[in-house]
Amino acid sequence: DSGVTQTPKHLITATGQRVTLRCSPRSGDLSVYWYQQSLDQGLQFLIQYYNGEERAKGNILERFSAQQFPDLHSELNLSSLELGDSALYFCASSTRLAGGPKENEQFFGPGTRLTVL
Amino acid sequence: DAKTTQPPSMDCAEGRAANLPCNHSTISGNEYVYWYRQIHSQGPQYIIHGLKNNETNEMASLIITEDRKSSTLILPHATLRDTAVYYCIVSGSSNTGKLIFGQGTTLQVKP
Numbered sequence: 001d002s003g004v005t006q007t008p009k010h011l012i013t014a015t016g017q018r019v020t021l022r023c024s025p026r027s028g029d030l031s032v033y034w035y036q037q038s039l040d041q042g043l044q045f046l047i048q049y050y051n052g053e054e055r056a057k058g059n060i061l062e063r064f065s066a067q068q069f070p071d072l073h074s075e076l077n078l079s080s081l082e083l084g085d086s087a088l089y090f091c092a093s094s095t096r097l098a099g100g101p102k103e104n105e106q107f108f109g110p111g112t113r114l115t116v117l
Numbered sequence: 118d119a120k121t122t123q124p125p126s127m128d129c130a131e132g133r134a135a136n137l138p139c140n141h142s143t144i145s146g147n148e149y150v151y152w153y154r155q156i157h158s159q160g161p162q163y164i165i166h167g168l169k170n171n172e173t174n175e176m177a178s179l180i181i182t183e184d185r186k187s188s189t190l191i192l193p194h195a196t197l198r199d200t201a202v203y204y205c206i207v208s209g210s211s212n213t214g215k216l217i218f219g220q221g222t223t224l225q226v227k228p
Binding site for chain 2: 002004031033035042043044045048050055056058088090092094101103104105106107108109110111
């Protein structure tokens with residue numbers, strides 16, 4: 001158990017819909033990261049938040065957005081869903097210290113499996 | 118980002134050491150080598166990281182060559198539970214936090 005929790009575990013929805021994935025980081029971690037894992041693209045970094053502020057962006061689509069709340073939990077919002085958005089979405093968290101090699105010691109949650117029909 | 122090259126798959130007998138290689142010939146001076154593994158669609162798990170010295174923890178050892186162009190992750194006594202995809206990632210201060218996962222090596226531990 002990494003200490004990172006994600007809800008829901010599974011989500012099935014239809015094209016065009018909007019969903020919200022939730023992540024609670026390990027106690028004390030200020031950084032939260034979102035990753036997408038699909039069969040054809042592998043594991044891809046989407047976005048990072050540090051203490052409520054966006055810190056780094058990867059290959060995140062404009063239809064996707066995220067935020068980190070004052071209690072440090074994070075939500076990933078996916079809208080206008082397409083079949084190709086079906087994937088595993090992982091959240092990770094890391095140390096309270098920004099910068100430095102420890103920031104890459106990330107603890108991953110169990111993931112949310114999204115299926116778009 | 119420095120790119121990494123790993124063999125797509127490897128086998129290892131249970132109880133033997135598993136040695137997983139990684140080439141990162143374009144690594145720069147301030148970039149670290151990180152290893153993660155992913156067991157069948159679970160969240161990736163951090164294993165170890167290093168800069169230039171060899172490192173050991175309770176999970177594994179990391180051997181980095183003197184020129185830093187390659188490294189080897191060693192699982193000293195592989196068990197069936199070590200069957201997973203192993204990812205070698207190079208990351209430095211310019212992109213800290215943004216892990217770039219390649220295709221990794223699928224390690225199959227056999228009884």
